[in-house]
Amino acid sequence: MSEVDGAEPVRTQTEQTVPADVTLVLRSTRVVTPEGTRPASIAVAAGRIAEVAAHDAPVPAGARLVDAGDDVVLPGLVDTHVHVNDPGRTAWEGFWTATRAAAAGGITTLLDMPLNSLPPTTTVDHLRVKQEVARPKAHVDTGFWGGALPGNVKDLRPLHDAGVFGFKCFLSPSGVEEFPELDQEQLARSLAEIAGFDGLLIVHAEDPHHLAAAPQQTGPKYADFLASRPRDAENTAIGNLIAQAERLGARVHVLHLSSSDALPLIADARRRGVAVTVESCPHFLTLTAEEVPDGATEFKCCPPIREAANQDLLWQGLADGTIDCIVSDHSPCTTDLKTPDFASAWGGISSLQLGLPAIWTEARRRGHTLDDVARWMSTAPAKLAGLHRKGAIEAGRDADFAILAPDETFTVDPARLHHRNQVTAYAGRTLAGVVRSTWLRGVRIAADGDLAEPTGRLLERNH
Structure with a gap:
């Protein structure tokens, strides 16, 4: 250059x-x-x-x-699914480290999930705490999702008015006690309230009854963990969510889809006019159950990485538009929480810095182009969040860019990653696509691994 x-x-x-x-x-x-x-x-x-x-x-x-x-100039990536964990669990991650990793990976905008921080983003006061923590640390533009919990329906409209981009809920246990799941009655109440101001509910969709009925085994075998999170848990939860959204005229978004069986349900719902969108993640699209070694809990996430044949169908869902976007679901933790026991290890994949090369490596093998990658990883997430100035290289948009050398390869060295704990399922993998530099509103914020001082802005809905 x-x-x-x-x-x-x-x-x-x-x-x-x-x-x-x-x-x-x-x-x-x-x-x-x-x-x-x-x-x-x-x-x-x-x-x-x-x-x-x-x-x-x-x-x-x-x-x-x-x-x-x-080198290829892409629109800066927009990652709408990041667990920053700050404040409260900053040993796991934080705004300084997460946004540095994002910048190094070509991401110029991220939205922080409401849980794993203390406090969670479930009231306006809690949102203000998180914004104050993030403001001096953000290397990329940063916005926030609110949370929908049992008993906080009264907080949803104030959070919406305060600028959150929508609301996340779980339909099965989240893994942290301060962010409990919604049952079907609670889901209906929250969704009715959110539909009343045309908000968006984003949903971790696994059915707790199917999970409870699945075999639960401790130990290092990945096959046992996979059996404990069956596809039917996703399929049933998504079917129930679609039914509620259709009844209430609500907008819903399915998070981190891993079960390809649910794709026909989603496609059929859209044909009926249900406002449902869906995302998947790099780990579901590039990693397979067959290659996960026993005891390698850096591969653990919920829902889980499934078989190669399932992955092929997810890529088909991307190609035909049933899956709208690809986002990281970056959910890190400290090294000690990734114990060799799949039942007790923390579930989450750390990939914030690696999503673009991971997806590009697999996408080009399957005959897709960087135009497709930009649509899945920038344009569609920006549209989902209503970020009208992000997501494309055209007049009037923010001057956010990722410059990529698409044919250069590198081997993932965890020590070179910028997120706080260098644990990743991609360690040792050779990926295509080196991010040369990242630009935020016309200013170069990352170049060849070097990061500038933070200049990211805090975003609110309708930015």
């Missing part, structure tokens, strides 16, 4: 021009735009994209030219 201070070049009458207040022109032979990948120069003014011009468009006087050569 080369960088020079721009001087006004000689122009002809046929040359395309860019606005005069431009301070940066980012140029590449491969820029991923909503219309496809093409050579382009991106003009940036006041942190926004002023114009996506021809590759050889002149550089205004005083503007800086950054030429990325043949």
Whole structure:
């Protein structure tokens, strides 16, 4: 990548021009735009994209030219599913470390989940505590989900008015006592309240009755853990959620889908007009049950990583649009909580910095393009959250970019990861796609592993 201070070049009458207040022109032979990948120069003014011009468009006087050569310029990734755990469980993660990892991985916007922090984001006062903690530490733009718990229906509208992007609930135990699950009656009450102000409920959908009926074995065998979280638990919970959403006219989003069996339920619901969206995660799309070693609890998450044949169907769901987006569900913990016993180890995959290369490695093997990856990992999550200035390289959007060398490979070394505890299921894997640099509102915040001081902003709904 080369960088020079721009001087006004000689122009002809046929040359395309860019606005005069431009301070940066980012140029590449491969820029991923909503219309496809093409050579382009991106003009940036006041942190926004002023114009996506021809590759050889002149550089205004005083503007800086950054030429990325043949590296690919993607819209900055938007990760709407991150457990930052700050404040309260900061030994697990924190805003400083999580947002550094995000920046290093090409993510320019993340939304923090309401649980695993103390306090959880279940009241306006709790939201304000979290915002104050995050404000000086955020390397990327950061927003917040609220939480829907038994007994906090009265807090949902105030949280919505305070700017949360929606509300998360569990339909089975969350793993932390301060964030209990909703039963079907409580779900109906929360969902009716949220539908009343056209909010969004995002749901960890596993049915507790199916989980209770499944065989529960302690020990290191992954097959035993997989049997304890059957597909039917997901399928039943998703079916019940769709029924409630349809009855109430509510908007719902299915989190971290791992069971491909649920895809026909979701597709059928959409055909009936139910407002249901769905995400999956890099670990479900790149890792398989067959390759998880016994005792390797860095692979444990709930719902679980399933078989290769199931993964193939998830990719088919991405290709046909049933699955809307890919987000990390980054859920880290301290090393000691990843005991060799799958029954007692903390469930969560740490992948915030690695999602883009992990997905790109598998996507290109399956014949997908970086246009697809940008849609799944930037445009669709931004749309889900209503982040209208994020998610695409086009005029008027924030100048958020990830510059990727798509053909370069690297081997994952946990010691080089920026999240707090260097535990990852991707250790030792060779991945394609090196993030050269990450840009937030026209400012380079990460380059070749080096991170700038935090300049992220706190976001509220309707940003």
